Amino acid sequence: MTPDAADIEMAAATLRAGGLVAMPTETVYGLAADATNDRAVARIYEAKGRPSFNPLIVHVADLAMARRFAEFSPLAERLAAQFWPGPLTLVMNRRAESGVSHLVTAGLDTIALRAPAHPVSRALLAALGRPLAAPSANPSGTVSPTTAAHVRDGLGGRVDVILDGGRCVVGLESTIVRVDGDRAVLLRPGGLAREDIERATGAPLVAAAPGAVEAPGMLASHYAPHARLRLDAKRPLLGEAFLAFGPSSGDHPHTLNLSESGDLVEAAANLFAHLRALDAMCDQHGLAGMAAAPIPATGLGEAINDRLARAAAPR
Numbered sequence: 001m002t003p004d005a006a007d008i009e010m011a012a013a014t015l016r017a018g019g020l021v022a023m024p025t026e027t028v029y030g031l032a033a034d035a036t037n038d039r040a041v042a043r044i045y046e047a048k049g050r051p052s053f054n055p056l057i058v059h060v061a062d063l064a065m066a067r068r069f070a071e072f073s074p075l076a077e078r079l080a081a082q083f084w085p086g087p088l089t090l091v092m093n094r095r096a097e098s099g100v101s102h103l104v105t106a107g108l109d110t111i112a113l114r115a116p117a118h119p120v121s122r123a124l125l126a127a128l129g130r131p132l133a134a135p136s137a138n139p140s141g142t143v144s145p146t147t148a149a150h151v152r153d154g155l156g157g158r159v160d161v162i163l164d165g166g167r168c169v170v171g172l173e174s175t176i177v178r179v180d181g182d183r184a185v186l187l188r189p190g191g192l193a194r195e196d197i198e199r200a201t202g203a204p205l206v207a208a209a210p211g212a213v214e215a216p217g218m219l220a221s222h223y224a225p226h227a228r229l230r231l232d233a234k235r236p237l238l239g240e241a242f243l244a245f246g247p248s249s250g251d252h253p254h255t256l257n258l259s260e261s262g263d264l265v266e267a268a269a270n271l272f273a274h275l276r277a278l279d280a281m282c283d284q285h286g287l288a289g290m291a292a293a294p295i296p297a298t299g300l301g302e303a304i305n306d307r308l309a310r311a312a313a314p315r
């Protein structure tokens with residue numbers, strides 16, 4: 001199941017030729033194209049059915065590659081050194097002649113960079129020697145994929161190669177931080193907890209000004225399941241599927257637990273797969289909708305609550 005050296009070389013050749021490769025990262029699966037190839041990047045938007053050209057995250061092998069594309073302040077250097085490879089995306093001022101397609105950055109003067117930790121994406125980046133633009137590998141607006149099967153269900157024939165790297169261990173998209181000199185602004189909560197970043201910087205993260213940043217991941221309705229979702233539910237109503245958290249209270253049918261032991265890391269890893277499975281249960285059993293238990297707001301709970309709120313938003 002794990003891709004071998006020949007699979008990686010074949011995927012790299014596909015990317016060099018302008019193709020699309022779905023690759024596992026530790027956060028979610030990404031739909032990757034050569035970030036220096038405008039036509040290849042345009043195919044990402046087409047495959048996802050993205051309504052507009054929103055900026056994409058550029059994946060790099062390491063800090064040395066990243067420095068070719070952005071101007072790192074001392075604070076950005078420190079964050080990258082501490083958390084890369086890993087679930088942290090840094091938005092920085094882009095270098096003018098970096099070679100990255102302007103379609104990737106949607107014409108902005110900034111660029112979002114991340115070095116993923118998954119061995120398969122690392123091997124692919126090393127084999128290719130170029131940066132990879134990659135949004136989550138799902139049709140626009142739907143729940144992000146955390147297994148190769150999720151990618152196949154959502155994008156199937158629209159991807160040239162799907163690399164199966166198993167289940168994503170983090171399960172939530174990366175945390176996005178805008179670093180502007182010595183200011184760090186939280187643009188999207190994600191797989192790296194705010195507390196870990198604040199411990200490293202020694203200062204609280206600045207909140208993003210509402211409406212200041214064009215971030216499609218920040219659209220109110222996103223990560224949307226088919227069934228409607230009710231939040232902060234102590235227990236499900238009759239005819240609802242239930243997303244539980246913590247020691248089970250009672251015996252409800254159609255329930256999946258994010259973490260029986262109340263572990264937020266385990267809950268993050270299970271979130272998207274459980275939302276998909278409960279959504280399918282609603283279809284299959286003709287249920288009225290789903291309800292989700294309250295989740296603590298600390299650590300990865302901030303990002304879990306963010307994704308649940310978007311999944312529940314009216315659309």
Ligand code: TXA
Pocket residue numbers: 025027028029030031054055056057089091105108110111112114134135136137172173174175176187188213214215216217218
């Ligand atoms: O974990 C992840 O981040 C996954 C994996 C595949 O790496 N990728 C991901 O990409 O979630 P996507 O395209 O679904 O989300 C990218 C987010 C969007 O909200 C986008 O607006 C923001 O990054 N973004 C990209 N470039 C930006 C920029 N220059 N300024 C502000 N936001 C930016």
Ligand code: MG
Pocket residue numbers: 135136144217
């Ligand atoms: Mg996405």
